[in-house]
Amino acid sequence: MTRVFLVGPLAHPALRTALSVDGREAVISGRLHGGAEAGIIAGGWPELVAAPGDLPAVETGMTPELSRYAAVMGLKPLAHPQGQVLGAVEGAGQGAPWDATRWLPELAAEIARLILEAPRDRPAAQIARRLPMLGIWADSRIRGRATPPSGGDLVPLRDSSDVRVTAREEPFAGYFAVETWHLSHRTHAGGFTPDMRREGFVTGDAVVVLPWDPKRDRVLLIEQFRMGPVMRHDPQPWLLEAVAGRVDAGESVESAARREALEEADLRIGQLFQAMSHYPSPGALTEFLYLFVGIADLPDGIEGVHGLADETEDIRGHLVERAELTRMALAGQITNGPLALLALWLDREAGRLRAAL
Structure with missing residues (x-):
């Protein structure tokens, strides 16, 4: 398995968790500049500059999930004296130094999950063209999880165990998308419904x-x-x-x-x-x-x-x-x-x- 050093946003725990990436902490030479929109818009990744300095990194293998994500994001491994580096692009480093506090890791991680949820046979370039809408939908899902429960005292609060999803498909994805779910849910009388197919039109908030x-x-x-x-x-x-x-x-x-x-x-x-x-x-x-x-x-x-x-x-x-x-x-x-x-x-x-x- 090819080994790479993940740097900057790609080394962040939130994005690594979304991509199911394990690895060991490491340090390589160099500096990162820019990257405040990494993983959120195409081309938003920081620039790697060859310069003295200790750059935190994570050494890991190129898993299928990481390869898929890199292909959609247009990320390619960069040559480095210590090995291949992923998570940055070549550049002169004219922008401000990489600052993780100005980045949105939760949003980038949710976009990564959406990329991996897309059908395996869908070309990476086709998914990449949808990145603006994937960002809108990812942010909508984050806000959705934080939405205060509706219904007041009339509707009991449910949890994830009350809905059983057996399969998900995405038969159409343009600017908007259509998802097909196969699921059952808890009934008012107790027990669960039979497995049923439901379609949803995905638009975002x-x-x-x-x-x-x-x-x-x-x-x-x-x-x-x-x-x-x-x-x-x-x-x-x-x-x-x-x-x-x-x-x-x-x-x-x-x-x-x-x-x-x-x-x-x-x-x-x-x-x-x-x-x-x-x-x-x-x-x-x-x-x-x-x-x-x-x-x-x-x-x-x-x-x-x-x-x-x-x-x-x-x-x-x-x-x-x-x-x-x-x-x-x-x-x-x-x-x-x-x-x-x-x-x-x-x-x-x-x-x-x-x-x-």
């Missing part, structure tokens, strides 16, 4: 933010084309919505809300008030939404047409009085669920929010 100007008591809505209504043969596939988008890997939900407001409405959001969080369609959709009302200055003429060209976004803004938004929601003229929820939530909470400003 998202944020929704409704910009509200409390002085003018108006909101900014956006209008854009949506594929779902077209496929359903809805005569109106241009929907009124709140600003929304995916939470990027390593990004907080609040930062995502502010970023999306800039991208979709060219709008800077002030104070954020979290409304509610929910699964819009938990029977088959993994998406979890974080809803916010964001304080904004909304003068006449701010609407505009915005969106990211590289995502083919064509988004038009609309200024609407808050009372009119409530009327539209109650009249069934808002078919976007998160916007309807935010409209009714803001109608109830507007006075409290004003008092908190």
Whole structure:
């Protein structure tokens, strides 16, 4: 078995555990620079610079899991006087020295688990193209584990023993993915269901933010084309919505809300008030939404047409009085669920929010 020295992020216990890598601690010569996004984005690995210094490393063998991960990440062993080194790329070391405190080991480890969960016959290059979405999904799974239990006292808290998974498949993986699970779960009467097949559409967490100007008591809505209504043969596939988008890997939900407001409405959001969080369609959709009302200055003429060209976004803004938004929601003229929820939530909470400003 080929022996290599793992350095930097790849030598971190979290990533080694995810890749099932054992080894012995060692020290080699050299320095690492950069690498704050190692294992999170393609090409984010630190540069190895030949220089005096003691560089902590882990000596191990190239296991199938480690080889698979390295192929997806575009990592190749580097020649070193003490042997082959994995976990860095060649470079001049112009960036800041490698600093593990600026890195996100839990996220990198979760991405590694997703890479190893992908079908064995899927080419490494195909998985690599999905790294941005794998990062979103990995962060969503981390947030999912930390989600406070819902249901209050009505629903007893379960644990992993209440769901038995016998097989998992991933028949489709593009920007989004579809997973097929074979499982059984504990029933309300006791015992377990027969083995059943369930499919889930994997999307990752998202944020929704409704910009509200409390002085003018108006909101900014956006209008854009949506594929779902077209496929359903809805005569109106241009929907009124709140600003929304995916939470990027390593990004907080609040930062995502502010970023999306800039991208979709060219709008800077002030104070954020979290409304509610929910699964819009938990029977088959993994998406979890974080809803916010964001304080904004909304003068006449701010609407505009915005969106990211590289995502083919064509988004038009609309200024609407808050009372009119409530009327539209109650009249069934808002078919976007998160916007309807935010409209009714803001109608109830507007006075409290004003008092908190």
